[in-house]
Amino acid sequence: GIQVEQSPPDLILQEGANSTLRCNFSDSVNNLQWFHQNPWGQLINLFYIPSGTKQNGRLSATTVATERYSLLYISSSQTTDSGVYFCAVQKTSYDKVIFGPGTSLSVIP
Amino acid sequence: GAGVSQSPRYKVAKRGQDVALRCDPISGHVSLFWYQQALGQGPEFLTYFQNEAQLDKSGLPSDRFFAERPEGSVSTLKIQRTQQEDSAVYLCASSPPTSGGTPNTGELFFGEGSRLTVL
Numbered sequence: 001g002i003q004v005e006q007s008p009p010d011l012i013l014q015e016g017a018n019s020t021l022r023c024n025f026s027d028s029v030n031n032l033q034w035f036h037q038n039p040w041g042q043l044i045n046l047f048y049i050p051s052g053t054k055q056n057g058r059l060s061a062t063t064v065a066t067e068r069y070s071l072l073y074i075s076s077s078q079t080t081d082s083g084v085y086f087c088a089v090q091k092t093s094y095d096k097v098i099f100g101p102g103t104s105l106s107v108i109p
Numbered sequence: 110g111a112g113v114s115q116s117p118r119y120k121v122a123k124r125g126q127d128v129a130l131r132c133d134p135i136s137g138h139v140s141l142f143w144y145q146q147a148l149g150q151g152p153e154f155l156t157y158f159q160n161e162a163q164l165d166k167s168g169l170p171s172d173r174f175f176a177e178r179p180e181g182s183v184s185t186l187k188i189q190r191t192q193q194e195d196s197a198v199y200l201c202a203s204s205p206p207t208s209g210g211t212p213n214t215g216e217l218f219f220g221e222g223s224r225l226t227v228l
Contacts (some may be wrong), residue, residue, distance in 0.1 A: 031214065031215025033215070033217060042219075043219040045216070045218065048214070048215075086151055086152070088217065093212050093215060094211075094212065095165075096154045096167075096168070097142060097154070097204075099144075099152045099153075
């Protein structure tokens with residue numbers, strides 16, 4: 001099955017700093033999604049981005065499907081950005097969606 | 110409903126008891142997924158339904174775990190003879206169909222989860 005890796009596993013940022021999170025996957029995928037899991041455990045959809053680039057406020061994401069990776073950019077980080085960021089991939093619409101191990105982000109004031 | 114609804118939110122069971130966890134997906138979503146998330150880990154796939162058909166149950170950890178979706182809407186995950194290692198958050202997600210007719214876009218929308226603690 002598809003293997004999903006995320007880096008870095010842990011990240012500590014000063015408030016206001018920028019960061020880049022990476023997701024690598026071992027096979028071609030039709031679908032890729034980024035989630036933020038907040039401290040209360042809720043998985044929040046950030047981006048549905050099988051390919052290309054999208055932006056939403058301080059967050060943006062880029063997926064290069066041919067090279068099997070995706071990047072999530074967080075600019076001007078805030079303490080509310082703390083939590084775990086997951087990428088999840090799906091090979092085809094008939095397959096399960098597989099999650100990476102996550103990046104745990106702590107933003108300190 | 111407006112979002113994916115799961116119940117109960119919290120469940121404490123004594124070892125050996127049976128539990129049932131319910132998921133009500135977003136209306137119109139034919140694809141439904143169950144995940145298990147242990148403390149400090151990412152969500153692990155359990156099983157996947159398209160309408161009432163269970164297309165993949167490869168992630169169910171043992172034959173004590175059983176899932177059904179008899180009418181293609183609400184789904185129930187049942188765990189028989191619970192063990193302490195079953196303690197986790199059980200997450201349900203649904204995914205909308207594509208305009209082209211494939212069963213889902215792969216974009217998952219999650220409920221708040223059911224936290225199971227087995228004593």
